[in-house]
Amino acid sequence: MSNLKEIKSITIIGNGNVAWHYYNIMHQQKLDVKCVSAREDIKEEDLSKDLIIIAVKDKVIEQVARKIANRTSILVHTSGSTNIETLKDKSINYGVFYPLQTLTKGLELDFSQVPLCIEANNEYTLLHLKSLAEKLSSKVYEISSNQRFYLHLAAVFACNFPNHLFGISKEILAKEDIPFDIIFPLIDQTIEKIKHNNPFDIQTGPAIRQENSIMANHKSKLDKDQREIYEVLSNKIINKQR
Amino acid sequence: MSNLKEIKSITIIGNGNVAWHYYNIMHQQKLDVKCVSAREDIKEEDLSKDLIIIAVKDKVIEQVARKIANRTSILVHTSGSTNIETLKDKSINYGVFYPLQTLTKGLELDFSQVPLCIEANNEYTLLHLKSLAEKLSSKVYEISSNQRFYLHLAAVFACNFPNHLFGISKEILAKEDIPFDIIFPLIDQTIEKIKHNNPFDIQTGPAIRQENSIMANHKSKLDKDQREIYEVLSNKIINKQR
Numbered sequence: 001m002s003n004l005k006e007i008k009s010i011t012i013i014g015n016g017n018v019a020w021h022y023y024n025i026m027h028q029q030k031l032d033v034k035c036v037s038a039r040e041d042i043k044e045e046d047l048s049k050d051l052i053i054i055a056v057k058d059k060v061i062e063q064v065a066r067k068i069a070n071r072t073s074i075l076v077h078t079s080g081s082t083n084i085e086t087l088k089d090k091s092i093n094y095g096v097f098y099p100l101q102t103l104t105k106g107l108e109l110d111f112s113q114v115p116l117c118i119e120a121n122n123e124y125t126l127l128h129l130k131s132l133a134e135k136l137s138s139k140v141y142e143i144s145s146n147q148r149f150y151l152h153l154a155a156v157f158a159c160n161f162p163n164h165l166f167g168i169s170k171e172i173l174a175k176e177d178i179p180f181d182i183i184f185p186l187i188d189q190t191i192e193k194i195k196h197n198n199p200f201d202i203q204t205g206p207a208i209r210q211e212n213s214i215m216a217n218h219k220s221k222l223d224k225d226q227r228e229i230y231e232v233l234s235n236k237i238i239n240k241q242r
Numbered sequence: 243m244s245n246l247k248e249i250k251s252i253t254i255i256g257n258g259n260v261a262w263h264y265y266n267i268m269h270q271q272k273l274d275v276k277c278v279s280a281r282e283d284i285k286e287e288d289l290s291k292d293l294i295i296i297a298v299k300d301k302v303i304e305q306v307a308r309k310i311a312n313r314t315s316i317l318v319h320t321s322g323s324t325n326i327e328t329l330k331d332k333s334i335n336y337g338v339f340y341p342l343q344t345l346t347k348g349l350e351l352d353f354s355q356v357p358l359c360i361e362a363n364n365e366y367t368l369l370h371l372k373s374l375a376e377k378l379s380s381k382v383y384e385i386s387s388n389q390r391f392y393l394h395l396a397a398v399f400a401c402n403f404p405n406h407l408f409g410i411s412k413e414i415l416a417k418e419d420i421p422f423d424i425i426f427p428l429i430d431q432t433i434e435k436i437k438h439n440n441p442f443d444i445q446t447g448p449a450i451r452q453e454n455s456i457m458a459n460h461k462s463k464l465d466k467d468q469r470e471i472y473e474v475l476s477n478k479i480i481n482k483q484r
Contacts, residue, residue, distance in 0.1 A: 017446070057451065057453065058453055058455075058456055059453065059455060081448070081453075081456045081459065081460075100424065100425065100427070100428055101427060101428050101431055102428060102431055102432055102435065102444075102446045103446070104435065104444050104446070107435065107439075107444075109431060109434075113427050114427060115424055115427055115428070139427065141424065143420075146418070147418050147420055149459070149463075150414055150415065150417070150418045150420065150463070151415070151418075151420060151424070151425070152460075153414055153460050153463065153464075154411040154412075154414040154415045154420075154425060155411070155425060155428055155447075156447050156448065156449075156460065156472070157407045157408070157410045157411040157414065157468075157471075157472075158407065158408055158411035158425050158428065158429055158432075159425075159428050159429060159432040159446075159447070160445070160446060160447030160448075160449065160450075160479070161404075161407050161447075161471075161475045162403075162404035162407055162408075162432065163432055163435075163436060163441050163444070163445055163446070163447075164441065164442075164445060164475060164478060164479050164482070165399045165400065165403050165404055165407075166399070166400055166404075166436045166441040167436075167440065167441035167442040167445070167482070168399045169396040169397070169399040169400035170396075170436075170440065170441060172392055172395055172396040172399065173392065173393070173396045175392070176388070176389050176392045176393075178385075178389055178392065178393060178396075181437070182342065182357055182383065182393070183342065183393070183396060183397060183400050183401075184437060185342070185343060185355050185356060185357055185381065186342055186343050186344060186357075186397055186400065186401050187400055187401060187433060187436075188433070189343055189344055189351060190344055190400075190401040190404065190405055191429060191430070191433055192351075193344065193346070193349070193405075194405060194408045194409075194412075194429075195423070195426060197349075198409065198412065199405050199406065199408040199409035199412060200406075200409040202344075202346050202349075202405070203402070203405055203406060203409070204259070204344045204345075204346070204401075204402060204405070205397075205398050205401070205402030205403075205405075206323070206398065206402075207398075207402065208402075209299065211299065211300055211301065211323075213300075213301065214300055214323045217323065217391070218323075218395050218398065221391075221392070221395065222395075225478050225481060225482075226399075228474060228478070229399075229403075229474060229475065229478060230398070230399075232470060232471060232474045233403045233406060233471065236406060236467050236470070236471055237402070237406050239467060240406070240409070240467075
């Protein structure tokens with residue numbers, strides 16, 4: 001293994017969003033990359049690569065890693081919420097190769113802007129992962145397992161949850177035959193503002209102004225699920241101010 | 243009034259975010275504009291303008307309009323949630339001049355991109371408001387009171403609520419000494435995706451994947467308010483999928 005100069009051959013195990021995007025960008029970078037499903041019979045030749053990327057659901061990472069019982073390759077997972085030590089004893093060189101981005105199979109994006117968060121169990125592995133990551137993206141960060149956990153948690157609040165709220169917003173407008181894009185400048189400006197201010201300092205809307213009759217009117221037009229979200233978030237906005 | 247060619251003199255009543263921005267852009271456009279606080283003694287000369295803009299909290303709009311008891315000027319309010327008929331009988335020409343944007347006093351922005359939603363009680367008023375609006379912005383929409391209500395409600399879900407979630411996200415990262423900007427590409431991509439897809443179709447994160455142990459770990463690290471938001475939104479994401 002000490003002969004390895006840089007990572008050139010890669011097996012990706014998984015068939016989800018991350019596997020799709022890693023395969024896509026590595027293939028574009030002319031790397032020798034192959035993608036195999038975790039449920040397939042993984043062949044010995046797939047395991048004799050410089051790097052094996054386990055890109056499966058968190059709860060089966062350890063199970064897949066055990067199946068591989070790899071001896072020589074660098075072994076990484078791609079999870080935001082799984083500790084690096086989950087791969088301990090599955091290889092002497094292991095780490096994490098986590099893309100801090102919302103990835104959807106088939107939807108290409110500028111991968112050079114995807115923050116890649118890497119972690120490794122030793123210097124040898126770290127250098128190799130870093131070198132590979134820098135080929136794929138201009139945003140490479142060394143992030144510990146503990147930091148990565150909080151990053152992932154912060155991403156749930158900054159992306160997964162807002163995405164659902166955007167869905168509700170679109171649904172509300174569609175009912176009144178109003179195109180969703182009328183609201184895009186407002187969304188863009190909201191994003192621009194949070195990049196330069198503490199969001200709590202620039203909160204707007206009926207909750208922060210405690211306009212109770214507007215909030216009551218709003219709630220009267222929402223379905224049960226929408227109303228529950230409206231109530232919780234409005235209350236939290238009001239509480240935060242106190 | 244039938245002699246009025248275009249709106250040239252304006253009084254803005256209010257001292258909030260909308261009043262500040264309208265004053266700012268109208269002043270830049272060399273209009274004869276003056277801003278007075280609703281609590282001040284509004285002088286007769288302030289009321290003899292082509293247009294009077296009531297930019298105060300929703301619940302005091304009618305009260306301020308009654309105080310004005312205006313006879314000739316076009317009278318508008320700027321509220322997302324207040325029906326145009328609130329101004330009925332306060333002037334023969336009345337309407338709405340609603341900026342669909344999150345505006346913060348002192349934070350300038352490209353006003354030409356602010357959607358202005360106008361409504362009027364007659365054709366005369368509509369034409370004059372439209373002409374003024376088009377001087378200020380390239381995005382002018384005729385929107386009924388009913389549509390405006392839903393626009394405002396949709397904006398709460400698309401902007402006010404996500405803003406609070408961004409605040410929590412920043413708070414979580416700050417605790418671990420992780421700069422908030424590491425997550426900006428993820429936020430940008432989330433926004434880019436919702437502009438071209440139905441958000442519900444591209445939902446990502448632990449809730450949609452029903453990764454219960456990750457969600458339990460996340461919740462264990464949140465404070466009470468954060469956890470409550472996490473639970474409600476995760477449940478709604480799971481429900482929406484069914």
